[in-house]
Amino acid sequence: MHFTTAAAPVVAPTVTSVTPINAATGVAINSKLTATFSEAMTATSITAIGVFSLTGPFVTPVLGTVTFDAPSNTATFSPTNPLANDTTYNAIISMGAKNLSGTTLASAFQWSFSTALTPDTTAPKVSFTSPADLETNVAINRKVIATFNEAMDPLTMILADVTVVGRPAPSWDWRPTPPQASRSPSPPVRISPPTAPTT
Numbered sequence: 001m002h003f004t005t006a007a008a009p010v011v012a013p014t015v016t017s018v019t020p021i022n023a024a025t026g027v028a029i030n031s032k033l034t035a036t037f038s039e040a041m042t043a044t045s046i047t048a049i050g051v052f053s054l055t056g057p058f059v060t061p062v063l064g065t066v067t068f069d070a071p072s073n074t075a076t077f078s079p080t081n082p083l084a085n086d087t088t089y090n091a092i093i094s095m096g097a098k099n100l101s102g103t104t105l106a107s108a109f110q111w112s113f114s115t116a117l118t119p120d121t122t123a124p125k126v127s128f129t130s131p132a133d134l135e136t137n138v139a140i141n142r143k144v145i146a147t148f149n150e151a152m153d154p155l156t157m158i159l160a161d162v163t164v165v166g167r168p169a170p171s172w173d174w175r176p177t178p179p180q181a182s183r184s185p186s187p188p189v190r191i192s193p194p195t196a197p198t199t
Contacts, residue, residue, distance in 0.1 A: 010103055011103070012103055012104065012105055012106040013037050013038050013039050013041060013097070013098075013099040013103065013104075013105060014037070014038045014105065014106075014109075015035050015036070015037060015038075015093060015105070015109040016036050016037065016038050017035075017036045018033070018034065018035045018036070018091070018111055019031075019033065019034045019151040020033070020113040020151075021111075021113070022111035022112065022113070023111075023112065023113065024113040024114070025113070025114050025116075026114075026115075026116040027083075027113050027114065027115050027116060028115070028116055028118075028119055028120030029082045029083045029084070029085060029115050029116065029118070029119050030082050030083075030119040030120060031083070031115075031120065032076055032077060032078045032079070032153055033052075033054060033076065033077040033091055034074050034075065034076050034077075034151070034153075035052065035074065035075045035077075035091075035093055035109070036072065036073055036074045036075075037073040037074075037075075037097070037099075038073075039073065039099050039100075040070065040073060040099060040100050041068065041070075041073060041075075041097060041098065041099050041100070042098045042099065042100055042102075043068040043070060045096055045097055045098040046066065046068040046075045046097055047066045047067065047068055047075075048096055050094065050096070051066070051093065051094050051096040051097055052066045052075050052077050052091075052092075052093050052094075052097075053077075053091070053092055053094075054077055054079065054089055054090070054091050054092075055089065055090050055092075056083070056084060056087055056088075056089050057087060057088070059090075062079055062080075062083070062089070063079070063080040063081070064077050064078050064079040064080050065077075065078050065080070066078075075093070075097075076153065077091070082119065083115050084115065085115060085116070085117045085118075086114070086115060086116070086117055087114065087115050088112060088113070088114045089112065089113055089114070089115070090110060090111075090112045091110065091111055091112070091113075092108055092109065092110045093105065093108065093109045093110075094108050095107065095108055124148050124149060124150050124152060125148065125149045126146050126147070126148060126149075127147050127148060127149040128145075128146070128147040129144075129145065129146050129147070130142075130143075130144070130145040131144070
C-alpha cells in the first residue's frame with residue numbers, strides 16, 4: 001500500500017493590534033503608528049517602500065519612515081512632519097509584509113483614525129510595577145515588569161537606559177497590549193551585603 005501525505009497548511013500572518021486603534025478620535029498630531037504581528041516577520045518586507053503607508057485627505061501620501069522591532073514583532077511608522085489637525089487618516093499594511101517563511105498577509109490590513117487639534121505634550125507614566133517599589137523577599141529570578149498608562153514607542157523601550165540593581169538592562173521585552181516592558185534577570189539578580197557605614 002502506498003499513500004502520500006498532505007502538505008502542511010499554510011497559515012498567513014496577521015496584524016493583532018495597532019495604535020492608534022481603528023476609528024480612534026482625538027489622536028495627537030505628533031503620534032507614531034504601530035502595528036504588531038502574530039508572529040516573527042521579515043524586517044525588510046515590512047520596511048520596504050509602500051508596505052506600511054499612511055494617507056490623508058484625497059489619498060495624499062504622508063511621508064515617514066518605517067522601522068521594525070523583531071522582539072515585539074512590531075512595525076512603527078514615524079511621520080516626517082506632524083499630522084494635520086482635525087483630519088482623518090487611513091493606514092494600510094499591504095500583502096508585501098511576509099513572515100520568516102515568506103508567507104504574506106492573506107489580505108491587506110487597513111484602519112483609520114482622526115487627529116486632535118494639538119500635539120500630545122503630556123508625559124507618559126509608569127502605572128504599575130512588579131516587584132512593587134520597596135517590596136522585600138523578591139525571588140532572585142523574578143521577572144521585572146513595568147506597565148505604562150498609554151501606548152509607547154517600542155524602540156524607545158527596548159533601547160531605554162533602564163537598570164536592575166545598578167546593572168544596564170538593554171534587552172527588555174515589549175508588549176504593546178497592555179503597554180508593558182519586562183525583563184528576566186540573567187544572571188539572576190544578586191543580593192548585595194549591606195555597606196558598612198563610613199565614619
